[in-house]
Amino acid sequence: xxxxxxxxxxxxxxxxxxxxxxxxxxxxxxxxxxxxxxxxxxxxxxxxxxxxxxxxxxxxxxxxxxxxxxxxxxxxxxxxxxxxxxxxxxxxxxxxxxxxxxxxxxxxxxxxxxxxxxxxxxxxxxxxxxxxxxxxxxxxxxxxxxxxxxxxxxxxxxxxxxxxxxxxxxxxxxxxxxxxxxxxxxxxxxxxxxxxxxxxxxxxxxxxxxxxxxxxxxxxxxxxxxxxxxxxxxxxxxxxxxxxxxxxxxxxxxxxxxxxxxxxxxxxxxxxxxxxxxxxxxxxxxxxxxxxxxxxxxxxxxxxxxxxxxxxxxxxxxxxxxxxxxxxxxxxxxxxxxxxxxxxxxxxxxxxxxxxxxxxxxxxxxxxxxxxxxxxxxxxxxxxxxxxxxxxxxxxxxxxxxxxxxxxxxxxxxxxxxxx
Ligand SMILES: Cc1cc2nc3c(=O)[nH]c(=O)nc-3n(C[C@H](O)[C@H](O)[C@H](O)COP(=O)(O)OP(=O)(O)OC[C@H]3O[C@@H](n4cnc5c(N)ncnc54)[C@H](O)[C@@H]3O)c2cc1C
Numbered sequence: 001x002x003x004x005x006x007x008x009x010x011x012x013x014x015x016x017x018x019x020x021x022x023x024x025x026x027x028x029x030x031x032x033x034x035x036x037x038x039x040x041x042x043x044x045x046x047x048x049x050x051x052x053x054x055x056x057x058x059x060x061x062x063x064x065x066x067x068x069x070x071x072x073x074x075x076x077x078x079x080x081x082x083x084x085x086x087x088x089x090x091x092x093x094x095x096x097x098x099x100x101x102x103x104x105x106x107x108x109x110x111x112x113x114x115x116x117x118x119x120x121x122x123x124x125x126x127x128x129x130x131x132x133x134x135x136x137x138x139x140x141x142x143x144x145x146x147x148x149x150x151x152x153x154x155x156x157x158x159x160x161x162x163x164x165x166x167x168x169x170x171x172x173x174x175x176x177x178x179x180x181x182x183x184x185x186x187x188x189x190x191x192x193x194x195x196x197x198x199x200x201x202x203x204x205x206x207x208x209x210x211x212x213x214x215x216x217x218x219x220x221x222x223x224x225x226x227x228x229x230x231x232x233x234x235x236x237x238x239x240x241x242x243x244x245x246x247x248x249x250x251x252x253x254x255x256x257x258x259x260x261x262x263x264x265x266x267x268x269x270x271x272x273x274x275x276x277x278x279x280x281x282x283x284x285x286x287x288x289x290x291x292x293x294x295x296x297x298x299x300x301x302x303x304x305x306x307x308x309x310x311x312x313x314x315x316x317x318x319x320x321x322x323x324x325x326x327x328x329x330x331x332x333x334x335x336x337x338x339x340x341x342x343x344x345x346x347x348x349x350x351x352x353x354x355x356x357x358x359x360x361x362x363x364x365x366x367x368x369x370x371x372x373x374x375x376x377x378x379x380x381x382x383x384x385x386x387x388x389x390x391x392x393x394x395x396x397x398x399x400x401x402x403x404x405x406x407x408x409x410x411x412x413x414x415x416x417x418x419x420x
Pocket of ligand 1: 009012045078079108127274275291293295
């Protein structure tokens with residue numbers, strides 16, 4: 001059987017398959033997934049699911065009927081172990097082969113493992129899949145002292161969930177602030193304050209040198225300076241690695257992910273990649289980037305699906321991400337790396353609601369918002385259109401930034417108290 005084969009049944013793969021179908025692709029479509037669960041949402045795994053506030057059923061991305069309605073065959077619990085790009089076939093574990101006319105590689109990413117002594121002790125956990133989350137949830141119920149390695153999104157979300165469960169939580173972060181590569185220092189400080197108020201301890205500028213066991217189970221974490229922290233559960237959240245090994249072995253161009261163009265196409269005709277496993281050029285980042293976000297996986301998967309159905313629409317979405325920690329919703333739009341100036345809008349920190357506008361050489365490149373979805377909606381449209389309010393305009397909460405969408409960079413002067 002030929003047609004479209006998709007490897008990976010998550011946001012990017014499912015979006016590519018559904019979009020190709022909706023856009024008129026008529027050949028057979030098969031999605032192969034090594035996980036056995038029906039396609040599910042990952043973000044709640046570190047949030048509601050850990051707190052037992054959503055069931056496995058509640059995590060499902062779609063009603064199962066959507067696949068049969070769209071003549072999409074789901075092969076769950078099957079791992080692809082090889083791609084023969086010249087013959088147009090994939091090889092499954094166990095030896096079965098499947099021919100393809102078009103192939104989408106949507107294999108996502110995996111949690112980076114920590115390479116220290118004792119890393120394989122029972123009770124040293126990672127969080128990527130529903131199976132990981134179910135295991136972690138059970139362990140959290142039993143644990144009392146939790147050490148989280150990494151003050152990134154996963155670590156902080158797990159810290160928030162564990163603190164809500166009344167656990168003693170310590171986060172170890174090698175950098176000097178939280179989410180250093182993702183948000184502005186103002187937001188890092190604000191989040192730190194919220195975590196500390198919830199009872200989470202955070203240690204900066206230090207790394208784990210060893211995991212110490214007792215009878216094969218984790219008992220303590222040793223830090224670089226020799227300090228030991230008691231721990232009966234460790235959660236490691238030190239970033240993700242692209243699952244691009246199949247693509248590398250097939251001779252596709254890979255550099256921190258599978259290199260694709262704005263339609264999700266690799267350089268090899270008929271082979272596409274999308275989502276966490278792909279690396280693309282982003283005008284918003286000003287360079288090549290591999291993103292790990294739901295919005296990115298879906299939008300890039302959609303572009304690949306459209307291209308497969310010969311209905312091309314370039315992927316050009318502004319990167320977006322969100323994270324829920326304690327009672328805060330953090331939303332990020334754009335890419336703040338190398339920003340050289342910020343402006344803070346509606347700073348009502350005591351009410352926990354504000355946005356930080358980041359600029360690079362006078363251009364708005366990113367906005368981080370805390371409990372402020374309205375600013376995010378405008379910011380997304382401004383950044384997409386290449387329109388930059390001045391920092392003074394951004395800081396002036398009486399200034400209607402939406403008006404800029406009509407007038408461009410010119411005049412919202414009349415609505416602003418201060419002009420630059
Ligand atoms: C705990 C957690 C919380 C998150 N929270 C947020 C959030 O709040 N906001 C946000 O925007 N993003 C969040 N993310 C990130 C988001 O979930 C990912 O960016 C998104 O899932 C990427 O989708 P994807 O389809 O590219 O890949 P994945 O979701 O990684 O799916 C890839 C699938 O392919 C399978 N696969 C890999 N290799 C093979 C193979 N050889 N054969 C068959 N199948 C294979 C994998 O097992 C997996 O099921 C979170 C991620 C995690 C883990």
